[in-house]
Amino acid sequence: MTTMTGGLPPPAPTPLFFRRGFRNLLAQGVYVGVTALVIFYVVQALGGREYGFGFLNQPAAFDVGNQWLINVDGTTNTRFTMYLVGIWATARVVMVTLLLSTVLGVAVGVARLSPNWLLSKMAMLFVEIFRNMPLFVQIVLWYAIVLFGLPQIQNALDLGDTFFLSNRGIAVPWPEPDGGLYGGPEWLTAVWAAAVAAAAVAAWFVRRRRQELERETGQPHYPNRWGIRLFAGGALVSFLALGLPLTIDVPVLSGTDYAEGLTLRPEFTALTLGLTIYTASFIAEIVRASIQALPKGQTEAANAIGLSGYQRLTLVILPQALRQMIPSVTNQYLNASKNSSLAYGVSYADLFFVANIIQNKIGHAVEVFALIIVTYMLMSLAISVVMNFLNSRLTLTRV
Amino acid sequence: MTRKRWALAAATAMAVIALLAAACGGDGNGEEGGGTLQTVLDRGELKCGVTDSLPGFGFKDPNSVYSGFDIEFCKAIAAAVLGDAEQVQYVPASSQARFELLASGEVDILVRVTTITAQRDVSRGVDFAQTTFYDGQGFVVHADSDIRTAEDMAGTTICVAAGTTTEQNLDDFFNARGLAYTPLQGDWPDPQDQFLERRCDVLTSDKSGLAARISALPNPEDYRFLPLTISKEPLAPGVRDGDTRWKDVVNWVVYGLINAEELGVTRDNVAAMAADPPNAAVARLLGEPFKGSEVADLGFGVDAQFIQRALMAVGNYGDIYARTIEQLGITRAGTLNALYTEGGILYAPPYR
Incomplete structure (x- = not known):
């Protein structure tokens, strides 16, 4: 054994705690330990109860308001049916919210980029106010405004005997199935709806065919114009041919409530308004950012070929910005759909509210909350599927 | 590795x-050791699940001081067990969350206008002690309303608290008569606000609770009760299932306050009666010796004077009633809540 002269002294052994291997093991050990403990406590807390979803098939013994197009009472129906009523209530709010918040969000987002100083500042104010206020506060505020601000039913605002405004709700005219001029059966309305659907499908095919022709020949074939003509024409002709199988139901005051027409109840109105405005303020920012992310050359090129401001926006800017927007807007849609559970704060009987009533009556908290979680998850997945489909269609670069 | x-x-x-x-x-x-009683003794404080928005029963004023019929029973139990009626932590319990609060140990007892039902007794982890107030469900409308009978309520909107027995009675009542109605369930905001703003035509709840709410309004004469009582609502304190030792103490504090009224022991004279009991029954109730006899420890896990302390703190059942519910204009004579000797159904088992 030879001794090296002038070499470095052998390094002192690293203390155990500072060895990488030991630290890794320690961290993993802590992680495994904490996880095991959490699982242990959850299992222990959940153990010793009886589980099962049988209670959902028993009579509900409660009723909920805010039903639309359905009339379900709690005596003859099961708890599960009442839960479905809640899901339908949630679905209405979510559908209206997604639609309106998209329209409003795009409008505000575009307005923020407007060269008009007043318009862009107003859009900014809208975004900053509604984005920075807690959603629950907004919803409650809207409800308070509707409940305390609007007149009571006996003093309802009457706008030309057609629209009524009170804290019982906003009553508007609404189409109603009808036998038509020849006094036919009410399902004539359904026949007409089928005819409209058929016209829509035909219009879609014609539009696509004309698009193809346009591409092949280079001559204008006006695909959109002809599509719309065919759809509108089909709807109108079938409507006349069937003898106007639809009437407009005008609301009237009856006792202490409205009859006929459609009544937007304060709970629905406050919730939808709050959700819509809040979501729109986020969508507006996404729209603005997506437009600003486009190269400036796109705007300049559109100007150079002489497009008008509206054409520039609809033909050049928005279609490209849309690809940027969709993933972020999808997130906002998912948020909005889950935020709809704040219905709880304004006595709107959505699925969360109904599930809570059931849970409060019968217990089974674990099952009920599992049901709530699964329902919201399915709803989110459904929205994701649709939006991902849209995304894949738009990101596809077709030559 | x-x-x-x-x-x-x-x-x-x-x-x-x-x-x-x-x-x-x-x-x-x-819970494994001495149950809730031991927990309360160790903590030195009683956690009482109450309502904070029902004048006369459980109400929190702007200075965060609680008052009401239910609050007095919290105080009575705290005085009996801990010797100090002020050692109570009031936990506001919503109608939706109350049973979970109790079952999870967040509160030791629920004194919160809660109706005894079989469902709750069996499956909500709650055991009910002696009823403190016999109530029934009623309806109130605006004085100028056309509604006078049950049939007039057909097609109207009715405000009701979500997740209550009231909600279920309402459904039973209307469906038994084949009448349609639209419920407007709320927990928050309070259904009362919606009724006052005429978002609904009728407000329904326990009659005493309705009377309490209406009497607290600036213009109670603008509202009218319908001459209907559609349910039995025995309101009772709730304790956790299977904790008999704690339930015994709660039960006998309530029985004790009722017995005291029957025996003529009030908050004003309890000290004098303890010093010189007029008869053996009073002496037993107050845990004092009578004519040289020993004071028997019945084995409640608290000392023999626990009822005496409750009486010192809040007085007997009639004292509590007079201080709280009677202030709302709900008289006691001739109702179910009078002593059985006066035509009511308050009948406490003898303390011996």
């Missing part, structure tokens, strides 16, 4: 589990 390293990781995991288990073990609610 070598076997040695696995062993080290496993040992660490075990050590962490052991440490955490030891750390968490200390703050269990102690």
Whole structure:
């Protein structure tokens, strides 16, 4: 054994705690330990109860308001049916919210980029106010405004005997199935709806065919114009041919409530308004950012070929910005759909509210909350599927 | 990873589990040992689940002072068990969350205008003690309303608190008569606000609760009760299922306050009666010797004078009623809540 002269002294052994291997093991050990403990406590807390979803098939013994197009009472129906009523209530709010918040969000987002100083500042104010206020506060505020601000039913605002405004709700005219001029059966309305659907499908095919022709020949074939003509024409002709199988139901005051027409109840109105405005303020920012992310050359090129401001926006800017927007807007849609559970704060009987009533009556908290979680998850997945489909269609670069 | 390293990781995991288990073990609610009674004695404070928005029963004023019929029973139990009626922590319990609060140990007792039902008794983890107030469900409308009978309520909107027995009675009542109605369930905001703003035509709840709410309004004459009582609503304190020792104490504080009224022991004269009991029954109730006899310890887990302390703090049942519910204009004579000797159904088992 030879001794090296002038070499470095052998390094002192690293203390155990500072060895990488030991630290890794320690961290993993802590992680495994904490996880095991959490699982242990959850299992222990959940153990010793009886589980099962049988209670959902028993009579509900409660009723909920805010039903639309359905009339379900709690005596003859099961708890599960009442839960479905809640899901339908949630679905209405979510559908209206997604639609309106998209329209409003795009409008505000575009307005923020407007060269008009007043318009862009107003859009900014809208975004900053509604984005920075807690959603629950907004919803409650809207409800308070509707409940305390609007007149009571006996003093309802009457706008030309057609629209009524009170804290019982906003009553508007609404189409109603009808036998038509020849006094036919009410399902004539359904026949007409089928005819409209058929016209829509035909219009879609014609539009696509004309698009193809346009591409092949280079001559204008006006695909959109002809599509719309065919759809509108089909709807109108079938409507006349069937003898106007639809009437407009005008609301009237009856006792202490409205009859006929459609009544937007304060709970629905406050919730939808709050959700819509809040979501729109986020969508507006996404729209603005997506437009600003486009190269400036796109705007300049559109100007150079002489497009008008509206054409520039609809033909050049928005279609490209849309690809940027969709993933972020999808997130906002998912948020909005889950935020709809704040219905709880304004006595709107959505699925969360109904599930809570059931849970409060019968217990089974674990099952009920599992049901709530699964329902919201399915709803989110459904929205994701649709939006991902849209995304894949738009990101596809077709030559 | 070598076997040695696995062993080290496993040992660490075990050590962490052991440490955490030891750390968490200390703050269990102690049900295994002496039950809720021991927990309350150890803590030196009673956690009482109450309502904070129902004048006369449980109400929190702007200075955060609680008052009402239910609050007095919280005080009585605290005085009996802990010797101090002020050692109560009031926990506002919503109608939706009340049973979970009790079952999870957040509160020791629920004194919160809660109706006894079979469903709750069996499946909500609650055991009900002696009823403190016999109530029934009623309806109130605006004085100028056309509604006078049950049939007039057909097609109207009715405000009702979500998740209550009231909600269920309402459904039974209307469906039995084949009448349609639209419920407007609320927990928050309070259904009362919606009724006052005429968002609904009718407000329904326990009659006493309705009377309490209406009497607290600036213009009670603008509202009218319908001459209908559609249900039995025995309101009782709730304790956790299976804790008989604690339930016994709660039960006998309530019985004690009712018996005291029957025996003529009031908050004003309880000290004098304790010093010189007029008869054996009073002496037993107050836990005092009578003519040289021994004071028997019945084995409640608290000393023999616990009812005496409750009486010192809040007085007998009639005293409590007069201080709280009568202030709302709900008289007691001739109702179910009078003593059985006066035509009511308050009948407490004898204390011996």
